Amino acid sequence: MKIAFVLGTRPEGIKLAPILNKLKDNPDFATLVINTGQHADLLDEVLQTFAIEPDYNLKLMKPNQSAELVVHEAIPVISAILRKEKPDLVFVVGDTATTFTGAFIAFHERIPVVHVEAGLRTDNPYSPFPEEMYRQLVTRLATFHLAPTEQNKENLIKECIDVRHISVVGNPVIDALFYIHHNVPPAVTEISQYVKSNKKLILLTTHRRENFHHLTQIHDAILEITDHHKEVEVIFPVHPNPNVRNQISKSMREHESIHIIDPLDYASFTYLLKHAYLVVTDSGGIQEEAPAFNVPVIIVRDSTERTEGVEAGTLILAGTDKQIIKGTIENLLTDTSFHQHTAEAVNPYGDGQTSERIVEWLKQYLSRHQS
Structure with a gap:
């Protein structure tokens, strides 16, 4: 059986890599x-880390590219590839322009689509934008839905997805995280300067386009925290998108305790994540990754599609108001029992065995279609 994996961003590479590596030595499956x-450079680093060589690299990244441009340019190329290769299944993951495009083309080629990380919802089409709508569109295009949690499964059932086509498997990002932590050494000489025993490390990431007009509020909260808490050190890896960098340059002033750095390789980022006291982020994946290391996460967005983490207590949805963000950080810094309770909450997103469950699902699928 031939399985095509369509990916294009760093998070997609991280989540699909454990599945691809599990399939490498299985003679029943050929991967494409x-x-x-x-995300050219960011994804290339991840694929190299996991020793994955793409069969096709479309190199669609351009300066200031828009999501719709990615879709426009990818459609004819991926369509030609699928017609030539004729895979039996097409795997996509998450909620990006690449995810939507892969599912859209496979549907037109009448190839069953398997959606990894299915069923996440905010039910607000503009938060996060455009990811929420990509998720919902891919759900309509997909044949099979591999959901991280029972709540994701329930979301899909509410949308009339056939329960027989939904499997709860966890999220492979946890598999990737554990693999990196145990097998790939970080560039410690470059980042160990930020990990100090007498400091509480806050890892900050902000890059969502719908958050651009909130960045001043978010960054002012961080600046005020570092002004009043000398024990705090902030590490801020900045997304390479020039639009993001321009916005950040307007909203974040220099501060001796805030280190604005270039994007890190995944192993180094994992090292910092493990050593962080808390995370402040508008990212999606970090909401799943940090709890695996018992690190509390403050979400600086108006909504989250990962509601299980909020309910479990691993995530705190603070929104984008400066005073609320600042107060939430203050509570975690000063209330030891609150920090401990948040850090020790059970991570609902997986146990590191998701890729094995997906391979087992594929074996059962193959068995049904051979008989």
């Missing part, structure tokens, strides 16, 4: 990796 190049 199609890389749109939506």
